[in-house]
Amino acid sequence: MMNRMRSFRTYGAIFRMRRRMETQYRGAVLGGVICQVFFGLVLIAVYRALYAGNPQHMALSAITTYVWLQQAFFRMLLASDPDLMEKIRTGAIAYDLCRPLSLYGYYYARILAQKWMGSLLRALPMILLAILLPPGWELAAPASWAAMGCAAAALLIGLCCVSAMENITMAFTMRTLDPRGVQAMMNLLMMTFSGNILPLTLFPDRWQRVITLMPYAQLLDAPIRLYTGEYALGEAGRILAIQAGWTVILIGIGAYLWRRNQRRLIIQGG
């Protein structure tokens, strides 16, 4: 029991260290935010023009809100740890193997910190900006305070879920030396089915029934739908349970893959 407590403290320290590192490049963050805002404006302009010719049962403000929240937390979705790839390629990963920690936990803490801080740094200024935009373009208020609370909780679970997914990708990465192909595929799946390329609410209605159950929809789509009130408060318990379920399953798969990798690991370089 003592042991376990201590290792949780260690992962906490790794988390804090990584989090601090993320805050170092504020200039790059500003450039990224402005770019992201621009992309958001372009997307909303397209949806506005589409809506003008053919109104939908879903309010336009729900779409603009969806776009802004997607853009704000965009960083959460992207694969974030170029260091590790380099480590695998050069063989420096051997050092990590020497640490008296579970490799899975070590990387999970790092990824979680990067995604958490990376997206928070970008999301706050973007959300502020998006609230100030003129009506018809803006980030609308949440459906209710309770919806806001549920959405925040869902976002946190989503963050844990996406970190678990990335750790699985990492585990696959270790098997090939040139993971760019596999990673591009994973990224595409992520961008499409998490609603970044096109809001999931605009997919054909019949597809949505399946897509919203997939793990990708648990990252940002579920929190956003709770925020806009697309999912009623009564459904919140069920949604959070689906999210948590996927998170547990994905962490289980990831931990298993990492354990197996460690047994058959070949270190590169000399």
Add this chain to the structure above:
Amino acid sequence: MDTLRLYRKSMAMLLKSQMQYPASFLMQTLAQLVMESGELMAVILLVDRFDHLNQWTAGNLYFFFGLMSMTFYLTECFARGITGAFSGMVRSGQLDTLLLRPRGVLTQVLCSAVDPRRITCIAVGAFSFGLGSRLSGVAWTAGKALIILESVFCGFWLIMGLFMIEAILCIHSVKSIELANALTYGGRSACEYPIDTFPRPLRLLFTVIAPFALVMHVPAAWVLGKPLFGWPGWTAAVTPTAGIILFGIMYLLFQRAMRFYRSTGS
């Protein structure tokens, strides 16, 4: 002519070296295919839900999307030196070696990289373009084909010119400037849709500053038989040259910036 020969030779050399790892190449090319198909799928799904965008039908939208994809990825393929590799060259000090050789810097940069993986993106673009022209019932004539060729050609220079903004900023401040992405990748994402989709500020941006509208939308709309802004037919042949003019301006600025270049290397 000598420069062209040099470029062709470099391309052949680079291609050969890239083909040395066929499995990796194949994987990445496939990944590009999937990525670009994803973009096309988004347009198809939107059309499925909304049916049309202003006066543009589904076929028209595929046509615009295809024209943009083909042009953009042709540029990314053959001008990889400018669109992707340049900032790295400045940061690593590799650019210094180019200054020593008896050729223009821009020529050497262009000769230094090629990205054949983009071929699948170009193919997706061509597919979308073909589908769009079929659905829109375009009756092809030599004149229309020429206008489209002109548009792609001028678009190539336009996009390269826009990427040169990033290169110029990069020379001045070493750090790669993400802001310029709003014009290049932002321009691609926005101008997959015809210009009249957008409100006035964005319309001005993509007509005057980054003239995608003049280079692609005016000729494409004319070919589709729905001239933009009601402009007469001859404008379709004239406006694409805006791309070459933009490149010319950027070329001069690039030469100027090179005079301020200070090496980072040691």
